[in-house]
Amino acid sequence: MKSLAKKLIASLLTVEARLVLFRYRPKIVAITGSVGKTATKDAVYTVLKEIMSVRKSAKSFNSELGIPLTILGVEESGWGSASRWFSILCGGLIKILYAPGYPEWLVLEAGVDRPYDMARLTRWLSPDCVVITRFADVPVHLEFFPSRTALIEEKLLLAQSVRTGGFLVLNADDTDLAQFVPPTGVRVRTYGKHPEASLCISDARIVYDKENAVPKGVSFVLASRGESHTLMLRGTLGLHFAYALAAACAVGQELGVSLSHAVSALADFPLPRGRMRLLEGVQGSIVIDDTYNASPVALHAALLALRELSVRGRKIVLLGDMRELGAEEKRAHEQAGEDVAEVADYLFTVGTSSLGTHEAARRKEMSSERLRHFDSSEKAGLFLKEFLRDGDAVLVKGSQGMRMEKAVAIILAHPEKKNELLVRQEKEWEK
Template identity: 45%
Template sequence: MCEARLVLWRYAPRIIVITGSVGKTTTKDAIYSVLADHVHVRKSEKSMNSEIGVPLTILGQGNAWKNPFKWFVNIVRGILLLIIPQKYPGWLVLEVGADRPGDISSLARWLRPDIAVMTGVPEIPVHVEYFHSTEDVAHEKLSLLRYVRPGGTVILNGDDVRLEGMKKDIKEKCLTYGIEGFNDFFATGASISYEKGMPTGMKFEMHHGGVSEPATLYGALGTPRVYSALAAVAVGKIVGVGQAAAARSLGASVPSPGRMRTLDGTRNSIIIDDTYNSSPAAALSALDTMREIKKMPPGQGKPKRKIAILADMLELGKYSAEAHKLVGARAATCLDLLITVGFRARGIAQAALDAGMPDGNIRQYEQNEAVRAGNELESELQKGDIVLVKGSQSMRMERAVEEIMAEPMHASSLLVRQDDEWLKKA
């Protein structure tokens, strides 16, 4: 961390920090896409958002995991960066997360962002297990705002009641984004785009200052992706990137693995890979997206069955049972087949059954049976099936995706957690 602080002092880049309980990585990637064609910018890779990952991003180094030699190399390269002048990015786009109280403050007090982006805090946020309440999670996220540089800008998800209510207390310039028309940057007509009857992305019209611009995002689904795009357009405006240029950059961007990304499945099915992580808000949003997908009658070569493989949502503490029931009840309203993995996910299955989903349309697997769940589904997939796969990180649901994807030989570039260290884990 000391080296990273010295590098910031040495090169004085402008800093953009993104936090929140939903959509951080997608928003970070969208911001990077908007800026990359216009300024020299670096972003946090993957989800390097901790007290280790953020300094590594500043130093331009990767995670050495448990390799002492690689850590030594990282240290040496950091020293060289301080001693020998190099071409350093003028902008850093950094994602900051909070597993426990104090995590964000400990980073923000020395990062001192020029732009702070707050993505939202849902009713039951991820990592709430380590906090007393949702309000404590929100307080931790909002602590970032205390460290914004004088003259800096705060960008909030204005549709989030918790965040919108904080606007009046923010001393720095504050902009909002969202679907609702009262925001500084807002979207209308957000909907799923289709090609040959199959879902391919999201389309919408974005508005700011009386100017409208159509936008289409390819390769991933869901309204949260529209929110991320709007946040990126707001950041672009501050940096000097116009709406039209931002829309072009967003349309050309490739979504990150495991975040509502569409993949080709076997037998011309479609996979919605949302396996990076899971939380109640994210799972409910993913199921809402499944509901929105147009379902056509058999014989038309279009979506036939809506299927979801849903695994445990972890780190929810006292909210766990309630959260899994909420997801199960929602699943019953939009799925033809529900597959659960893990003992907590049994609550999803039971809630779906209680909500009227036929018992024959629900299957349950044990804690470490992601591969089996995917393998057994693969044998019966049909042309036009839409399969959502989602679960918390340690449930390793990317393994289920690999079983049903059309090109498993490309798993290393298409799926999450394909580093050697992850692949070694059971």
């Protein structure tokens, strides 16, 4: 019954969204890929809002419900409330007729959970620009597709739907995108570390506070058309954010924003919660909060950053299950254990699949004293609260359903700030 109700609501919202698009004719930037969609969406919005009226997807609204809600200007879904959904649908009808100040541009995040998701979306949505972030070797939602190739082909339908005269912004370092043939009549810009990228990334590194040698952020250089600028992002270890910001600068350049102006706008880029955020932990420790979600490629990026990080104390990884990996689930969790064993001093795990991570790390000769498994994120957090010492760094990561942010809340130096620092602190997540 719930599934039927959801389909009905999605259908009604889509009709309203299509009518709103027809009525107000906004330009659209749509973003897809396996990782980095939300950060890229936020970065594109940050650049474009300097010169035009623009709206972005709220949170990670990227589904058959989320995209129409963004077009209708709704920032909170109805969740399980029939009255709330009724109110949203009535509001949508009003906006078809009257929506003063409707934005010139929409920045939409487009995800794929199951086959035909993107096919259905592109029947009615034709973006003016599509940004492709990256395709993972083991992407999430793979369990619903016959192969990785099928999932990539589904996502690339968005790139094929760009309006004639529009443009694509593609990751030059992605080998799958190197094989992609763009539609005719569409301009292409690229970004990445590849020397031939339209917008080139270089010198990405962790920056430390000189007085106490603790990490304070990351910096990197963006270069295009003989011009280069250094960008500093405070409060994160996310070296991969360089890709999101480079993509945003490329979009801006196509729309008349100079690289210098784009970089200036991104100086105040709001870091997404739960994505490689540096937070103060108990006992003078450092918490690397990467709890928004988890996939093998995102974990790999996080571990690369942890490897590069210099700390006075121990390096610790708290890892929850990575879900929706299909047939790759067992191997992905075992690989995670092997990778963590090469980077961290301690590995703590939560969940069922991560038992494989635990055992793989043991096989890589990580001693039992450095391994521990928990059946909930809260129990892991309580253990860490007593375990952490001054100078330690702990990376916390796991799929959304593992609720690893609950562990982070326990080990924060200032737990009273959890609502402003952590993901999923809204009422609907209280359980």
